[in-house]
Amino acid sequence: MTSLAWLVPIALGLGGLGLAAFLWALKSGQFEDLEGAAYRALEDEPPAPRERR
Amino acid sequence: MDRPGALSESETSPAYSTSNTASAGSSACCTVRAAATSPALGGAAKAASIPPASQTVTLAVENMACGGCMRKVEQALLAAPGVASARANLSAKRVTVVFADRQDAPASQLIDTLGAAGFRAAELTPEAIESSRDDSRRFLTRLAVAGFASMNIMLFSVSVWAGSDPSDPTHRLFYWLSAAIALPTVVYAGQPFYSSAWAALKHARLNMDVPISLAIILSAAMSMYQTVRGGDQVYFDASVSLLFFLLIGRYLDQRVRTRARSAAENLLSLKAQWAYVIASDGSVERLPSRLVEPGMRIAVAAGERFPADGVIVHGTASIDESLITGETMPRQAGINATVYAGSVNLGAPVEMEARAAETDTLLAQIARLMETAEQARGRYVRLADRAAQFYAPAVHTLAAAAFMGWMFAGAGWEYSLTIAIAVLIITCPCALALAVPAVQVAASARLFDRGILLKAADGLERLAEAGIAVFDKTGTLTAGVPSLANGAAIADADLKAAAALASSSRHPYAQAVAAAAKQRFGSVQAASGAEEATGAGLRRVTEAGEERLGSASWCAVPQAQADSASLWYVRPGSAPLAFQFEDKLREDAAQAIAALRRAQYRVLLLSGDRSESVAAAAEAAGISDWHAALKPQEKIERIEALKAEGHRVIMVGDGLNDAPALAAANASVSPSTAADVSQTASDAVFQGSKLMAVVELLATARKTRSMAFQNFAIAIGYNMLFVPLAVAGLVTPLIAAIAMSTSSIIVTVNALRLRTAKLELAS
Numbered sequence: 029m030t031s032l033a034w035l036v037p038i039a040l041g042l043g044g045l046g047l048a049a050f051l052w053a054l055k056s057g058q059f060e061d062l063e064g065a066a067y068r069a070l071e072d073e074p075p076a077p078r079e080r081r
Numbered sequence: 082m083d084r085p086g087a088l089s090e091s092e093t094s095p096a097y098s099t100s101n102t103a104s105a106g107s108s109a110c111c112t113v114r115a116a117a118t119s120p121a122l123g124g125a126a127k128a129a130s131i132p133p134a135s136q137t138v139t140l141a142v143e144n145m146a147c148g149g150c151m152r153k154v155e156q157a158l159l160a161a162p163g164v165a166s167a168r169a170n171l172s173a174k175r176v177t178v179v180f181a182d183r184q185d186a187p188a189s190q191l192i193d194t195l196g197a198a199g200f201r202a203a204e205l206t207p208e209a210i211e212s213s214r215d216d217s218r219r220f221l222t223r224l225a226v227a228g229f230a231s232m233n234i235m236l237f238s239v240s241v242w243a244g245s246d247p248s249d250p251t252h253r254l255f256y257w258l259s260a261a262i263a264l265p266t267v268v269y270a271g272q273p274f275y276s277s278a279w280a281a282l283k284h285a286r287l288n289m290d291v292p293i294s295l296a297i298i299l300s301a302a303m304s305m306y307q308t309v310r311g312g313d314q315v316y317f318d319a320s321v322s323l324l325f326f327l328l329i330g331r332y333l334d335q336r337v338r339t340r341a342r343s344a345a346e347n348l349l350s351l352k353a354q355w356a357y358v359i360a361s362d363g364s365v366e367r368l369p370s371r372l373v374e375p376g377m378r379i380a381v382a383a384g385e386r387f388p389a390d391g392v393i394v395h396g397t398a399s400i401d402e403s404l405i406t407g408e409t410m411p412r413q414a415g416i417n418a419t420v421y422a423g424s425v426n427l428g429a430p431v432e433m434e435a436r437a438a439e440t441d442t443l444l445a446q447i448a449r450l451m452e453t454a455e456q457a458r459g460r461y462v463r464l465a466d467r468a469a470q471f472y473a474p475a476v477h478t479l480a481a482a483a484f485m486g487w488m489f490a491g492a493g494w495e496y497s498l499t500i501a502i503a504v505l506i507i508t509c510p511c512a513l514a515l516a517v518p519a520v521q522v523a524a525s526a527r528l529f530d531r532g533i534l535l536k537a538a539d540g541l542e543r544l545a546e547a548g549i550a551v552f553d554k555t556g557t558l559t560a561g562v563p564s565l566a567n568g569a570a571i572a573d574a575d576l577k578a579a580a581a582l583a584s585s586s587r588h589p590y591a592q593a594v595a596a597a598a599k600q601r602f603g604s605v606q607a608a609s610g611a612e613e614a615t616g617a618g619l620r621r622v623t624e625a626g627e628e629r630l631g632s633a634s635w636c637a638v639p640q641a642q643a644d645s646a647s648l649w650y651v652r653p654g655s656a657p658l659a660f661q662f663e664d665k666l667r668e669d670a671a672q673a674i675a676a677l678r679r680a681q682y683r684v685l686l687l688s689g690d691r692s693e694s695v696a697a698a699a700e701a702a703g704i705s706d707w708h709a710a711l712k713p714q715e716k717i718e719r720i721e722a723l724k725a726e727g728h729r730v731i732m733v734g735d736g737l738n739d740a741p742a743l744a745a746a747n748a749s750v751s752p753s754t755a756a757d758v759s760q761t762a763s764d765a766v767f768q769g770s771k772l773m774a775v776v777e778l779l780a781t782a783r784k785t786r787s788m789a790f791q792n793f794a795i796a797i798g799y800n801m802l803f804v805p806l807a808v809a810g811l812v813t814p815l816i817a818a819i820a821m822s823t824s825s826i827i828v829t830v831n832a833l834r835l836r837t838a839k840l841e842l843a844s
Contacts, residue, residue: 043232
């Protein structure tokens with residue numbers, strides 16, 4: 029049962045990491061324009077500086 | 082348009098969340114407004130009058146539709162002087178420009194820059210940006226938290242369900258861990274539901290959020306109690322996954338509103354026009370028409386719309402007021418004649434002076450009519466709320482009855498309460514709350530693809546209920562632009578020659594001639610050396626002599642003949658050629674009316690135009706029930722009379738004079754060419770020249786309604802299956818979890834069918 033002492037924190041930690049990453053992405057405006065982002069990935073030029081919110 | 086604070090509105094009281102077009106409509110009505118001290122715009126004015134502007138400008142770009150366009154827009158803007166950065170948003174069709182320093186390029190310059198690159202753009206006002214702000218993001222945060230929590234709690238729950246011994250300390254530990262995750266989640270992510278339920282209870286009524294909040298809070302509270310006491314009725318997973326599914330529904334609902342609102346704002350901004358203001362020193366300056374102030378002198382060229390209400394101070398104009406009165410014949414207006422924003426100057430260029438809206442003008446009267454008409458619509462109760470009015474009391478009675486029943490059976494209050502709460506969890510209207518938003522998302526996506534913008538969130542429901550369709554004539558049944566009526570009588574050579582001359586003019590009649598020629602010959606070669614005498618006509622000197630195209634007097638047509646046509650063409654050696662024009666029906670008007678008839682709609686035509694032209698249009702479109710020469714007030718009276726008889730009425734119209742009627746009807750639709758006020762008053766706006774869009778809209782609305790009912794049936798069927806188990810005390814946390822998720826998923830999948838379904842408008 030000692031394995032649980034490792035596994036539970038790891039499971040929760042990874043989940044929390046995912047949540048934090050999503051909230052960060054949301055806050056930094058990466059969900060503002062999903063259609064546009066799909067095309068920007070194909071551009072050759074370096075990306076224009078993104079507007080901070 | 083919904084009000085700017087739509088988030089709090091929809092969070093707190095869906096029952097009242099009908100659109101508030103009354104105030105928006107009446108304010109939009111007065112095109113002459115007090116100086117809107119919009120930032121970022123003053124650049125057009127002299128340096129001294131520049132307001133302390135913000136450094137960003139947001140533009141709506143109409144035809145930015147692909148990744149390449151997005152890049153082109155950004156590059157064009159970055160190349161413009163003073164621009165520090167430009168970032169396009171393809172989903173919203175907007176671009177945000179940041180200036181390097183405050184006093185640089187005005188928005189009009191950016192719009193010209195984009196125009197040169199082939200994009201139609203318009204500046205969005207700060208109010209427009211504010212009102213279409215994406216509120217769904219706040220739901221997304223809550224949704225993410227609830228999703229995280231439900232996944233992790235499920236991790237523990239599955240281990241528990243797998244059959245570990247309840248007295249095992251690990252088993253207890255998992256309950257405690259679940260509690261540690263669930264309780265903060267329930268407190269944070271459930272807030273939209275609690276506040277909405279609380280608002281409903283305060284007004285002594287029930288909405289869907291009351292049973293939702295009860296189920297979430299009670300299940301969390303009971304699970305906590307059981308965890309402390311060492312019991313096994315722990316529903317943390319149910320409580321949190323309920324929240325997760327319900328938030329998906331709310332998020333979808335919010336997204337539909339936001340998308341519709343932002344599209345509507347873009348549309349209105351793109352329709353806004355420029356006013357050429359003459360300063361006291363005679364210089365002309367271009368201003369957006371919303372910044373026009375009373376007292377300004379404005380030059381209006383031939384073929385342009387008047388940007389504001391006012392009086393003519395110089396020149397004589399022939400004015401097309403079809404958008405305002407529905408009357409297709411131009412009106413002659415001299416000095417001191419009143420002109421309205423939105424009418425078109427067909428004649429010579431004139432100067433006007435903007436005047437503030439007076440209380441006795443047509444516009445003020447329309448604004449007053451709209452305010453009263455709007456109030457009636459605010460009372461509409463949405464389908465989901467009507468369902469809740471039956472559902473919520475039934476559920477609460479059932480839970481209470483289960484509690485009492487087990488108490489009488491001698492089960493003890495603790496066990497009885499557990500049963501009652503299990504009943505509440507099972508009956509929690511999770512699928513019900515998803516049923517309507519899921520269908521509406523699918524429906525509005527479908528309509529969006531077909532060029533129809535849904536503006537009011539409950540518009541589809543109101544459209545689906547109507548049985549009478551009332552049409553306006555000018556601009557609605559008809560295309561709203563003149564087209565050549567006697568084309569068949571004109572020889573090829575004559576039409577070709579006249580069109581060559583006409584194609585260099587912007588006058589609607591000249592353009593109609595050019596369009597007719599283009600249709601007959603495929604293309605038109607513009608004549609070189611054409612000169613335009615504005616308000617009179619065009620002329621060109623050829624080897625054979627002088628050719629003229631224009632009014633009867635310009636072409637020196639004898640008085641006796643002059644009244645028989647609106648446009649004449651003379652060339653050396655032949656008799657004057659007459660061109661007559663008509664406002665043609667939309668191509669598919671008759672087809673659309675027939676489709677409505679087949680679906681058992683009663684179709685009416687209410688027009689402000691003269692009787693003869695209304696009769697002709699009614700006959701061509703196949704409408705037998707028509708009324709002509711109606712004032713806005715009379716249109717409302719007719720609609721109110723129909724409503725008083727218990728009918729539900731859809732109004733389809735475009736003119737300013739239709740705006741009150743659009744607001745008075747149960748539901749309303751307007752073409753995207755409609756007057757601003759009319760568009761603001763309608764529930765849906767269709768683009769393009771096809772009237773069949775109205776039929777498609779009604780078919781989708783009805784299908785949406787029937788699918789919502791289907792989803793209700795699925796959700797209630799599930800309850801019928803599981804409620805007896807809950808009352809009998811046989812529901813375990815595992816059964817609750819399975820019942821809830823499957824019903825939600827089935828309801829959502831069912832809704833997605835709408836997106837691609839083939840629809841026929843049936844009775």
